[in-house]
Amino acid sequence: MANPELEVIVNVGDGDGLGIGAGHFVNAGRRNVDFTVIVHNNGVYGLTKGQASPTLRRGEKTKSLPKPNINDAINVIALALTAGYTFAARTYAYDVKLTKDIIKAAIRHKGSAVIDILQPCPTYNDINTKEWYEKRIYKLDWDPVVKSEAERYEKLNRALLKSYEWGTRYP
Secondary structure, three states, X not given: OOOOOOOOEEEEEHHHHXXXXXXXXXXXXXXXXXXXXXXXXXXXXXXXXXXXXXXXXXXXXXXXXXXXXXXXXXXXXXXXXXXXXXXXXXXXXXXXXXXXXHHHHHHHOOOEEEEEEEOOOOOOOOOOOHHHHHOOEOOOOOOOOOOOHHHHHHHHHHHHHHHOOOOOOEO
């Protein structure tokens, strides 16, 4: 805030950024601070033996959990959009070119930006593997840029609906 010329990039995991840091994540979006949050989303706390992170779906049981996850998952994109982030994107870690392009666009964006990077955790998450993602991920073909106040809520609603598309295909 003291140096508006500074490009601020916040690099977080899905656990620390949306568990312990969820309040900070929401309030920063509400203020539309000019910064970029990159969320590395693998569904587990990979640095502390693989406990369920806030993004792991209810009922999923990774190899490090004694029982299936009992909590509903936080949807990074939906949370960001409803908190007030003015740029929200999801990408896949193995699509390096797209991920690079999205990171560049988020940094260039003036306002709060978040990128949800879906990525396998080969050590602890034996569900969401590289092969699992590659069977389900597809690229959206639409212009998300809001060009007028009239289309603001239409595009927000469409983005929210797309963010909840989870199961056999993921945008």
